[in-house]
Amino acid sequence: MAAIVVRRLVKHYGDVAAVRGIDFEVRPGEVFALLGPNGAGKSTTVEILEGHRTRSGGEIEVLGFDPETAGRDFRERIGIVLQTTAIERELTVTEAIDIHGRVYAGRRSTQELVELVGLEEKAGARVKTLSGGQKRRLELALGIVGDPDLLFLDEPTTGFDPSARRQAWSVIANLTSLGKTVLLTTHYMDEAQHLADRVAVISAGRIVAEGTPDTLGGRAEASTRVSFSLPVGTAVGGPLERARADGDRYVLEADDVTRVLHEITGWALHNDVELIDVTVDRPTLEDVYLELTGGGQDD
Amino acid sequence: MTERPISDLSLVWHQIRYQNRIFWRTPVAAFFTIVFPLMFLVIFTTVFGNDRISEIGVTFGQYYASAMAVFGAVSATYTNLAVQTAIARDDGILKRVRGTPLPPWIYIAGRVGSAVYIAAIAVVVMLAFGSVAYGVRIFGESLPSLIVTFVIGVACFAALGLLVAALAPSSDATPVLANATLLPLAFISGIFFISGPNEPAALRAIAGLFPLRPFGLAFHDGFDPLEVAARGGWLGQFHWPELAVMMLWMVGAAVLATRVFTWEPRVGEREGGRRRRSLAAR
Ligand SMILES: Nc1ncnc2c1ncn2[C@@H]1O[C@H](COP(=O)(O)OP(=O)(O)OP(=O)(O)O)[C@@H](O)[C@H]1O
Ligand SMILES: [Mg+2]
Numbered sequence: 001m002a003a004i005v006v007r008r009l010v011k012h013y014g015d016v017a018a019v020r021g022i023d024f025e026v027r028p029g030e031v032f033a034l035l036g037p038n039g040a041g042k043s044t045t046v047e048i049l050e051g052h053r054t055r056s057g058g059e060i061e062v063l064g065f066d067p068e069t070a071g072r073d074f075r076e077r078i079g080i081v082l083q084t085t086a087i088e089r090e091l092t093v094t095e096a097i098d099i100h101g102r103v104y105a106g107r108r109s110t111q112e113l114v115e116l117v118g119l120e121e122k123a124g125a126r127v128k129t130l131s132g133g134q135k136r137r138l139e140l141a142l143g144i145v146g147d148p149d150l151l152f153l154d155e156p157t158t159g160f161d162p163s164a165r166r167q168a169w170s171v172i173a174n175l176t177s178l179g180k181t182v183l184l185t186t187h188y189m190d191e192a193q194h195l196a197d198r199v200a201v202i203s204a205g206r207i208v209a210e211g212t213p214d215t216l217g218g219r220a221e222a223s224t225r226v227s228f229s230l231p232v233g234t235a236v237g238g239p240l241e242r243a244r245a246d247g248d249r250y251v252l253e254a255d256d257v258t259r260v261l262h263e264i265t266g267w268a269l270h271n272d273v274e275l276i277d278v279t280v281d282r283p284t285l286e287d288v289y290l291e292l293t294g295g296g297q298d299d
Numbered sequence: 300m301t302e303r304p305i306s307d308l309s310l311v312w313h314q315i316r317y318q319n320r321i322f323w324r325t326p327v328a329a330f331f332t333i334v335f336p337l338m339f340l341v342i343f344t345t346v347f348g349n350d351r352i353s354e355i356g357v358t359f360g361q362y363y364a365s366a367m368a369v370f371g372a373v374s375a376t377y378t379n380l381a382v383q384t385a386i387a388r389d390d391g392i393l394k395r396v397r398g399t400p401l402p403p404w405i406y407i408a409g410r411v412g413s414a415v416y417i418a419a420i421a422v423v424v425m426l427a428f429g430s431v432a433y434g435v436r437i438f439g440e441s442l443p444s445l446i447v448t449f450v451i452g453v454a455c456f457a458a459l460g461l462l463v464a465a466l467a468p469s470s471d472a473t474p475v476l477a478n479a480t481l482l483p484l485a486f487i488s489g490i491f492f493i494s495g496p497n498e499p500a501a502l503r504a505i506a507g508l509f510p511l512r513p514f515g516l517a518f519h520d521g522f523d524p525l526e527v528a529a530r531g532g533w534l535g536q537f538h539w540p541e542l543a544v545m546m547l548w549m550v551g552a553a554v555l556a557t558r559v560f561t562w563e564p565r566v567g568e569r570e571g572g573r574r575r576r577s578l579a580a581r
Contacts, residue, residue, distance in 0.1 A: 052563070072402060073400075075400040080395075080398040082391065082395065082398075087392070087395070088317075088387075088392060090325060091321065095320070099313065099317045100399065102305065102310065102313055103399050103400050103401035142395070146399070146400070
């Protein structure tokens with residue numbers, strides 16, 4: 001049985017149609033990421049699945065419950081990290097985890113969580129004295145204190161420094177190795193690439209693409225790109241004439257990378273031109289994402 | 300879920316403990332609730348002198364200590380609960396709680412329980428200070444009535460406080476709403492001014508329809524030696540009509556608050572009623 005089933009989900013806020021009929025399923029033990037520009041409807045979708053908001057249409061099932069009517073048993077099994085929330089400012093980190101943990105029948109220990117999110121040094125500090133990223137880490141701890149089967153993470157690592165982000169990723173990866181299911185939203189493509197088994201891209205309330213991070217939007221089939229730049233004033237000739245300009249760089253789509261590299265380096269040696277900063281890659285998840293969501297033009 | 304290792308009662312207890320902790324760590328709230336009424340008592344008795352009040356036969360200290368005890372109890376429940384609950388809602392704290400297995404009634408019970416506990420402290424501190432500084436006398440016969448009056452009074456004002464929080468369009472509006480309703484009522488209910496025999500009967504009748512005057516009256520009378528003597532016996536001290544008025548307000552406020560209370564932040568809320576989720580939903 002799927003952990004989450006979403007069928008023709010629709011949500012209106014007054015005249016605003018935030019979600020316009022989306023379908024997806026998340027299997028148990030899977031990390032499913034929702035990507036999409038600001039205002040695409042990610043938080044709306046996630047909060048409907050958490051039971052925080054009511055839907056305008058469609059069917060959903062989360063762990064076999066309808067979140068709109070589900071009660072304590074349902075909430076016992078889910079963990080939530082909202083996009084924007086607050087924690088009682090006057091409590092300490094330890095106290096906040098403690099009071100939130102108490103309400104679950106099965107919970108993880110406060111000590112363990114403090115270490116897991118790297119707040120050992122702030123364990124006794126008041127929440128109001130934490131930095132933005134530290135507060136966010138505490139929220140992650142509160143999200144998993146009840147040892148949930150299903151974890152909702154709405155932009156969980158926003159404001160994390162790079163090493164905190166890696167640490168959070170390993171916490172999340174650890175959960176999935178225990179068979180937990182995760183529904184994640186993020187604006188960080190490396191996060192989706194790193195964590196997600198499958199991703200769906202939402203744009204203006206609709207899913208425009210769905211797949212694994214490696215195959216999304218035909219990424220796997222896309223040809224490899226060879227890109228480089230040239231010293232200022234170099235006259236382009238030979239095989240370089242096939243390259244398209246991308247800012248101050250030149251990009252060649254190559255099905256046969258070895259041959260293309262050989263051709264351009266041969267030409268460069270022959271003409272005594274230095275190829276600067278040569279890279280060989282496939283379109284990144286970010287490239288595919290930008291393509292799918294309209295080239296980054298937020299509308 | 301089969302058996303739960305934690306009982307609901309112990310959850311309520313822990314919620315109260317944490318709410319208390321938060322309260323004491325917010326010095327402004329503690330000051331306004333506990334110290335402010337004491338300051339009023341000192342100011343009133345200094346201005347008027349601690350003489351016998353001719354119309355009602357008790358000293359100023361005796362009168363105002365009981366009036367300020369009621370005022371402190373009402374600040375702790377009505378004003379504080381309204382303001383703090385609305386702020387917690389708009390901060391997203393209530394929303395977070397709503398996403399956990401904690402039953403909403405237990406969360407609310409924690410807030411109310413803490414407010415009542417603070418109210419009790421405000422009353423005890425006031426009476427202790429009054430008896431030391433102004434010789435305020437406490438009568439054994441009226442104690443049962445005073446305790447019951449306190450319990451019903453704070454329950455009533457807690458329900459009203461939650462109703463104000465639920466009705467306030469935003470947390471910024473809550474202190475205004477709470478004070479704009481409480482202060483005028485305090486002036487006509489014998490809290491700041493002594494309601495002597497020469498008070499207009501109409502004003503007295505109107506004030507009597509609201510819960511503050513009944514609370515104040517049932518409380519002062521328990522400190523008025525003539526009144527206590529006249530009523531005789533501990534059962535005779537009970538002010539049934541006043542208690543009934545407060546209970547009516549309590550039930551009305553609780554029913555209405557349950558219907559309009561929301562757990563979602565209301566700042567920037569545009570959806571209106573659709574997101575409203577009643578306390579009774581679960
Ligand atoms: N409570 C609300 N009332 C009215 N409109 C809302 C409400 N919440 C969201 N919306 C609207 O619904 C649309 C989708 O919002 P949502 O928060 O789901 O976007 P999102 O994909 O999470 O964006 P972001 O990446 O910025 O978090 C937006 O147009 C937003 O303005
Ligand atoms: Mg969002």
